[in-house]
Amino acid sequence: MSIEIESEDIIRLLLQFFDEQNLNQSLHALEAETSIKLNTVANKEEFLQDIIQGKWDTVLQQVVTLNIRPKALVDLYEQVVLELTELRELGAARSLLRQSQPMYLLKQQHPERYLHLEHVLSRSIFDARDAYRANTTKEKRRQAIAKGLSNEISVAAPARLMTLLDQSAQWQEQQGLCNKDTFDVFGGGSGNGGVNKTETVETDQGDHAELFPGRRYKTIKFPGKTTYAECMSFSPDGQYFATGSVDGFIELWHPQNGKLRKDLKYQAEGNLMAMDESVISLAFSGAAAAAEDSGGGGASSSSNGGILISGSTDGKIAVWNIQSGFCKRRISPAHSQGVTSIQLNNKTTHILSGSYDQLIKIHEIKSGKLVKEFKGHTSFINSVAYMNCDMNIISSSSDGTIKIWDSESTECLSTITPSSMTLPVQLALPLPVTSTFDGFVVCNKSKRLSIYSKNGDLVKTIPAENDKDANHNIDSDFISAAVSSRGKLVYAITETGNVYGFNIETGHIVQSVKVSDTEIISMASHPIASIIAVNDAVGHVYLFKP
Known part of the structure; x- marks a missing residue:
């Protein structure tokens, strides 16, 4: 259960601070305006x-x-x-x-x-x-x-406001969210406006890098024997963790403690966002995306994740207001079959989606109107993503190919075949701008990952050929992958439930951890902290941190 802080207590913290600093005019003005005494x-x-x-x-x-x-x-x-x-x-x-x-x-x-x-x-x-x-x-x-x-x-002990801020900084440092030495209250906790400066894995060059999340700190168990999470997503500001389940429900959790967010009134009352069929794809708007809602119907997005979009097995897409749980838009159907992958553009005006129907589409949020359609894959679309400031789209498919598209003309700019054996490509994941490489990671049904440049040129394979330990220990094919917040590590999980962390620059294995012996569905990584989530087919979601 979440901790709820009364607004009156916040005002009292300020009143105490003003009193201790002899800011009497500010103290009396705040008391007069709020009618609250210390x-x-x-x-x-x-x-x-x-x-x-x-x-x-x-x-x-x-x-x-x-x-x-x-x-x-x-x-x-x-x-x-x-x-x-x-x-x-x-x-x-x-x-x-x-x-x-x-x-x-x-x-x-x-x-x-x-x-x-x-x-x-x-x-x-x-x-x-x-x-x-x-x-x-x-x-x-x-x-x-x-x-x-x-x-x-x-x-009230002296200096309560400063003490609480100091404790907050210490907690964020322990969670890998900031570096206390460069803590910036107005930059989201880190010294450069939200980019984490402290998560580190030693590289061969001695650079600061990121920590491998090898410790399970929370297991979320879904009720019943047949209920489980089909998909997961972290909000870009790191405040929300969303799961979409096989029974159509969407739930929002605290990433740090794995508890249901009951500070959202509708969830506290037992009311959940829900679709008619299984939810198989989720994506948040940007952390501070201002929803283009004037005249569009529905509430504007907030700074805490804004809106959430979901896709289901019946080809429908829904747009949700996180704070109210209200469905702002339903696109029914967006595809003739299940929506396997979904994403919003940077301006939060259009929805990009891929489907079992082998098509990639772009719909307008306000009207729900189809504005673009991309044809060319010959099997299921497994992932879609915007690249290069929304100028391009990258897609992966079970036909064994990755395609790069022009988002305006819908022209296919290049087709990449990672393997000569036509192995299904589960994921093509763009790397963050802080990564060593400017491109994307590819995960297909094999024991190797690939890194490509944004133009489609192969940069390297992971694990590195000379990493004998990694090549020997990986006992089954990768089924999903994720990238660390700064792009220094790439995580991959195998069919047998082992998560491996690789140094993206050297291609060497950093560490591994066993997650589960049950069937694994997917994994996701936190955008700020060194946290990963893994879901299985028997109703568990596992959260790991260093």
Whole structure:
């Protein structure tokens, strides 16, 4: 279950920060605008002891910053008036009695108590027996007031805002999301506006690289014997992990702890995004994509993943608002058969999709209209992706080929056949701009991966020919692959459930981990942290990190 932080608590953190920094104008302005008081003290025991000892000057200075019930305030001010009278500080006692808000409330609601204070003030001699009625004493009254106020306030250790920010930085560093030494609050946690500077794998040149995610930290188990995830996707900002299941449901999870995101109201209420048939492809919009929604129907996308698109086995595509769970657009059908791969363009205006029907299509989000169609493959389309700032499209197919297309003219620019044996190509995956190579990784049903340039030229094969350990240990064909956030590592999983991590520059194996003995479906990698996800056919999703 997710942690929910009240907005009032955020304001109180700011109020405490302003108070500690002596930013009094900012403090009073925020209090006036929000009507929220800090309502905390640095040391609760010390505050209560001041009441018991009658240090009213100190107590009243703190009380004005607290949000205390009127009844408790009335009791406190009444006691202060009595004790000022006992000390014969009659001027201060009269001012407090006649000019303070709590005593005004006392006069309105309990006039007999107010008149009693006036009577005590008017007497030439202070008589404790007359002042404190019902067999009570000054000390007993102080104890009762302290006990009443103890439930009204909470303790806030000094510098809570800075402490929480520091703890956040430490947590992100532990998760591989940032480097604390270069932590940039306004850059998504890393020093260069969101590109992770700390995930590293030692390269032969001694460069900083990335850590292999070889430790399973969470297993998500789908209910029932026949329910399992068909596809998975991480949002580009790393805040969401989506699964699409064989029963048509789409669920959003916390990538860091593998728990269902119940900060999304519809999921907390047990309502899930769903399609009529099995969901077999998913993709998020960009982390800060502004959905082109004016006049398009539906809510605009948010900075936390924006929108999610899904494809199902009946050829339909759905566009979802993540925050509301509302389906903004259904394209029914987009293909005559299942939608195996799906992606949004950079402007979040068009949907690219590939299908079992051997076709690649582009639909407009607003209207759902088909705007482009690409023909040429002779078997299932297994993956599609935009390249070169959406100028080109790359596709892989079970016909054993990869094709590069012009996204405007739909012309096939080149056809690549990675193997002479016509092996199905499961994946052609563009490398991130931070990678050593400017191109894409190819995974076909073999024990090798290939890296090609963006023009279609073979750059290298992985594992390297001279990596005897890797060539000896890989006991079955690769079925899926993923690339690390900075493109320094490529991950591949075999039919027997082993994940291998390869240094993309040298082609050498870095590390491997056994995932499962059951049938593996696919894998996905986190866009920022060193995290991978693997799903199998018996209802498990495994999350790994270093």
